[in-house]
Amino acid sequence: MDILIGLQWGDEGKGKFIDLIGSDYDIIARFNGGANAGHSIYYQGNKVTLKLLPSGIFSSHVKNIIGTGVVVDPLTFKAEIEELAHIMPTQDLFNRILISQKAHLVLPTHRYWDIYMEQSPLYRTIGTTKNGIAPSYSNKILRQNLRVGDIHSDSFNTDVYQILHRQYNELQLLGQEMPAFEELYHDFIQGCTSLKQVPIIDTEIFLNKAIRDGKKVLAEGAQATLLDIDHGSYPYVTSSNTIASAACVSLGVSPKLVDKIYGVTKAYCTRVGNGIFPTEITGQAANDLREKGAEFGSNTKRPRRVGWLDLPALKYAIMLNGVTQLVLTKADILNEMADIPVCTHYEIDEQEISLAFPQSAEQEIKPIWKYLKGWNTDFSNIKHANLLPETLGAFISFLEEELQVPINYLSTGPQREELINLAK
Incomplete structure (x- = not known):
């Protein structure tokens, strides 16, 4: 497995480089972050910004994995699929994507927590993208979040309703402006339909078998080294580990299997x-x-x-x-x-x-x-x-x-x- 990471504060041109070398790989796996990333790629003369999808999405033979360490916003995922559907068949997109069932979900209330904390004088202003990334990771650590694999559970809708309702009430008490609760809930459930159309699997098993079978894997990092939650310029950092070793943790691949490490x-x-x-x-x-x-x-x-x-x-x-x-x-x-x-x-x-x-x-x-x-x-x-x-x-x-x-x-x-x- 090879790894590609940014060496500064992001925006180094990682997407373009992956787009160039991506056809040499069988699998490209995104290992951190969420829709706060933006990898720009030119496809058929169009500039496309990928937020959640790995940068190998335009190569027909490449499987694109959204790994366990990524936080997935179903609404952003759905919007990204719909945008790309203008330049390539939707079914081709779905056939090229695999998502870890252990990846965590970004709930719509997470976005409003992000907005509230950025705007409230009670909290430190970080300058986030307000995409709900930090609140999702926070709830993951608190063991109070839902994961992508949960969308197939019989209790998923009820679980979403309960968590959203609690967080919605908390935000209302704090004075945060939001749309009507039922609108928020139904839009989220509808957004999950796109996730249900792609395979949701144990991606670590898939990746390790692929490597054993001689497949070439590229781990794609979002953001960059100096934004790493532990090693970057804290507190003005992202909410995930962005360095190369995080790829092994997120994707469930041993460091012994790493070969090249590209730095942009x-x-x-x-x-x-x-x-x-x-x-x-x-x-x-x-x-x-x-x-x-x-x-x-x-x-x-x-x-x-x-x-x-x-x-x-x-x-x-x-x-x-x-x-x-x-x-x-x-x-x-x-x-x-x-x-x-x-x-x-x-x-x-x-x-x-x-x-x-x-x-x-x-x-x-x-x-x-x-x-x-x-x-x-x-x-x-x-x-x-x-x-x-x-x-x-x-x-x-x-x-x-x-x-x-x-x-x-x-x-x-x-x-x-x-x-x-x-x-x-």
Whole structure:
């Protein structure tokens, strides 16, 4: 099994890379998060944002697994299927999807808990997507949630009604605005119809048998390393483990079966929401980079915070994940810059730190910069590694030396074919 993860705060271009290499695999398995993810893929000239579905959905021979560690919103799942039905037959979609019966459900009241906690002065504002992800994981840990496999239970409708009714009343007492209860309940039950049309199975058994039979499996991570609930910039993180080892836990596959670990990073940094961002830039330079890079959330459309490449944080992410090869994206966005800033160290309390990610916002973090010569070239003409401008080649070599991991793939644009295999 191979694993692909993001090394920054998300939005690195994981979906595009999986779309490119996905046809080489028999199975692509999503292992964390929920509909708060947004992997953008170009299919038949259309830009498609996948929220719950794995990124191999457009390859006819690939089975796409939604793993145990994912939280599944039936309404989002249904909407995603209906949207994709405009560009491919619905039955083809259903034939390519398998869902873990142990994956937990996102209930409609979870969304309203998310909204309430983001807006209430009684709680810390995190900057979530308000998709109900954290409340679903919270109820999972409290052992008070429902799982995907429960939808086939005779008591499912009654169980949903009771849980929704209790949470609905609690939210009403807190003053949260919501639609009528019966509307909320019936929309959710109706949303579950799409889930009932796909196989709901013990995906860990399916995956382990497939690996024993020589099938190629790619584990797809959502969000990214610096948003990991344990190792990221807490509390401004996602609600799941995003690092490579989480794929083994979520999918029920032994670490002994892991081979390649792909890490995807931009040539600069972006972040959505609150939290530490040592290399963040502001003002006109930030606006220009944001516009040129189209740095707006694929799911939420929120403008992303932007900054220059952060090597101490990137080294930290590579260490946590055991990355074996890197994918570098959006170097084309830095085209026409005379110099490219890269943070090589932090200065914290008069000490230089080259491998770390600060946890305290109270620390004064001073980035130490190195400026590399930029490039000015037509990226549409770059189809092979030997056509790279010399300064871009030097930039890649510098990163490889600093990070001690090869950059095997370079993205040269947003389309799936705009990616060069540098290892060839």
